[in-house]
Structure formats: structure tokens, C-alpha cells
Amino acid sequence: MKHAREIKVGVLATICLFLLFFGFNFLKGVNIFSPTNSYHGVFYNLHGLEEQAAVYVRGHKVGQVDAIHYDFSRDSAFTIDISIKKDIDLPQGTQMALIADGLLGGMAIELQMPANDNRQSSIEKGSFLATTYVPGLFESIQGDLLAKVAAAIDEVDSLVSVVHGQLEGDHLKATLANVDRISYDLSYVSSDLKQMMQTQVPNIVNNADTTIANLNTVVADIKSANLKATVARVDTAIDGVNTIIAQVNTQQGTLGQLIYNRSLYNHIDATVISADSLLTDLKAHPKRYVHFSIFGKKEK
Numbered sequence: 001m002k003h004a005r006e007i008k009v010g011v012l013a014t015i016c017l018f019l020l021f022f023g024f025n026f027l028k029g030v031n032i033f034s035p036t037n038s039y040h041g042v043f044y045n046l047h048g049l050e051e052q053a054a055v056y057v058r059g060h061k062v063g064q065v066d067a068i069h070y071d072f073s074r075d076s077a078f079t080i081d082i083s084i085k086k087d088i089d090l091p092q093g094t095q096m097a098l099i100a101d102g103l104l105g106g107m108a109i110e111l112q113m114p115a116n117d118n119r120q121s122s123i124e125k126g127s128f129l130a131t132t133y134v135p136g137l138f139e140s141i142q143g144d145l146l147a148k149v150a151a152a153i154d155e156v157d158s159l160v161s162v163v164h165g166q167l168e169g170d171h172l173k174a175t176l177a178n179v180d181r182i183s184y185d186l187s188y189v190s191s192d193l194k195q196m197m198q199t200q201v202p203n204i205v206n207n208a209d210t211t212i213a214n215l216n217t218v219v220a221d222i223k224s225a226n227l228k229a230t231v232a233r234v235d236t237a238i239d240g241v242n243t244i245i246a247q248v249n250t251q252q253g254t255l256g257q258l259i260y261n262r263s264l265y266n267h268i269d270a271t272v273i274s275a276d277s278l279l280t281d282l283k284a285h286p287k288r289y290v291h292f293s294i295f296g297k298k299e300k
Contacts, residue, residue, distance in 0.1 A: 036063060036083035037125035041096040041109075043078045047133070049098060049107040055082050056099075056110045062088055065109060082109055089122040096129040100136030110134075 043049075046068070055063035063084030070077050082096070093114035101108035112132075123129065281288075 035086040037086050037088070038066070038081055038083050039090070039096070039123070039125065040128045041080050041082070041131045042076045042128065043080065043098060043131055043133070044076045045133070046078050046080075047098060047107050049080070049109075053106060054101060054108045055084055056108060057084075057088065057113070062111070080109070084111070090129070092121045092123060094123060094129060096131045097134050098131070099134045 049065065049068070051065050051068055053065040054061050055065065063082055065080055066083050067081045069079040069081075071079075090111060091113055095112045097110045097112050099108055099110045100106075111129075
């Protein structure tokens with residue numbers, strides 16, 4: 001054929017273009033053989049969202065961002081187009097959320113469906129979805145961290161002001177003087193304690209050793225003493241005393257008769273009185289009883 005060569009070149013070029021288009025979309029994650037539905041969303045700030053970013057439903061990738069349009073004459077300047085798998089129906093109330101795609105990744109779109117979704121009322125393809133922004137982990141930490149750092153800085157500033165005031169006032173000087181005096185007193189007490197440990201404590205220890213030795217001697221003497229014989233003799237003496245007391249109580253013997261016999265007591269008392277009278281008269285008139293005169297008569 002006259003134009004066979006040109007036809008082969010054209011077919012080969014077409015095949016190459018198709019492979020290039022298919023490979024490019026494959027690298028972007030687009031399956032050109034899978035039918036999709038398109039939806040749109042409007043954002044004030046994209047926070048770094050780019051085309052071909054992933055679209056998730058509950059963490060599962062279902063599509064991608066196809067295009068980003070911007071018009072800075074409007075407040076919400078960015079309009080994005082997404083495509084998701086055709087077999088996914090979005091119920092009424094579904095939101096298009098701008099989220100962080102991992103800790104180190106970029107931004108992505110998550111379709112947040114309502115908990116009580118109504119499958120009989122789906123959003124038509126090509127519709128605009130309500131949009132929202134979910135702060136990432138780093139942004140949340142950064143916000144909380146900055147607030148805490150600011151509070152900490154205020155506390156540190158207050159502390160520094162208080163310390164500065166203490167340093168400039170006389171209170172710190174007085175405190176340092178007190179510390180210096182206490183240190184001197186402690187040094188003096190430590191010196192006295194050291195001297196006492198060197199002089200008095202050895203004597204106290206020696207006296208304690210002597211006392212302990214004496215106590216050991218006393219204990220040894222007590223152990224060697226015949227305590228049983230002594231206790232037996234004491235018991236015998238107590239038995240004798242008990243016997244005497246029993247005899248007295250039973251009016252036996254002279255002591256019992258003296259205590260319980262009134263007539264004997266009276267007789268002894270009268271005898272004592274008579275003896276006392278006799279001694280008194282003997283002292284007053286000794287010549288009545290003893291006469292030593294060689295001449296003369298006996299005094300009457």
C-alpha cells in the first residue's frame with residue numbers, strides 16, 4: 001500500500017500517546033477505566049492543598065482532587081473539583097473537610113457523612129458540598145503550646161520581678177547576714193562538739209565500762225550467793241513469828257495472858273506502882289531502911 005508506512009507511524013504515535021496519558025494518570029492515582037462522580041467545594045484557605053491530593057471516606061481513599069480554581073476577588077477564593085468512585089452515594093449533610101494527610105504529608109479531603117445518613121436522599125453529582133477545616137495535630141499542639149508558653153513566660157517574668165525586688169531591697173542582705181551568723185554558730189558548735197568528743201566522751205565511755213564491769217560483778221555475786229538457803233531461813237523465821245502470834249491469839253503463854261488476862265495486868269500494874277512508891281520513899285528517907293550510926297538511936 002502506498003500509505004501503509006504513514007498509517008503505521010500514526011497508529012504507533014496514537015498508542016504512545018495513550019500509554020503516556022494512562023501512565024501519567026496511573027502515577028497520579030487516577031484509574032481512567034473506572035467511572036467517577038464529580039463534586040465541588042469552596043474554601044477560604046487551602047492550607048497547602050494541591051491537585052491530585054487524596055479524597056478519603058472514613059480513612060479509605062475513594063478519589064482525588066482534580067482541579068483547583070481561584071478567584072481572589074471573592075472572599076472564599078478557592079473552588080476545588082473532586083472525583084470519587086461512582087458507586088459511592090453521598091447522603092444529604094455530607095461535608096467536604098480539609099484535613100492533614102498524615103504527620104509529614106500534605107493536605108487531603110475527607111468526606112464526612114452524617115451519622116444518620118439517609119441513603120434514599122443522595123446528593124446529586126456535580127453539586128457543591130458544604131466545607132469545613134479540621135486543624136492538624138501540629139496546629140493543635142502549636143496552639144496549646146503557644147498558650148502554655150505565653151503563660152509560663154508571664155510566670156517567669158513575675159518571678160524575675162520578685163527576685164529583682166528582693167535583690168535590690170535590704171531583705172536579702174539581712175537574710176545573708178543571718179545565714180552567715182548561723183554558719184559561724186554552727187562552726188563554733190562543731191568545734192565544741194569536736195573538743196568534747198576528744199576529751200569528755202572517752203572518760204564517759206571509760207566510766208560506762210567501769211560501771212558495766214561493777215554490774216557484772218554484782219550480778220556474779222548474786223548468782224553465786226545461796227539465795228535459796230536465805231529464803232528458806234526467812235521462811236522459817238516467818239513461821240516462828242506466825243507461831244508466836246498464834247499462841248498470843250489463843251491466850252497461851254505469859255504474853256497471851258498479859259494481853260488477854262485483865263487481872264494479871266492489874267496486878268502487875270499495882271506491883272509496879274508499889275515498887276515506884278518504895279523507890280520514891282527510899283530516896284526521900286534512906287535512914288528508915290539503912291542505919292549506919294555508931295552512936296545514937298534509930299530514927300523513927
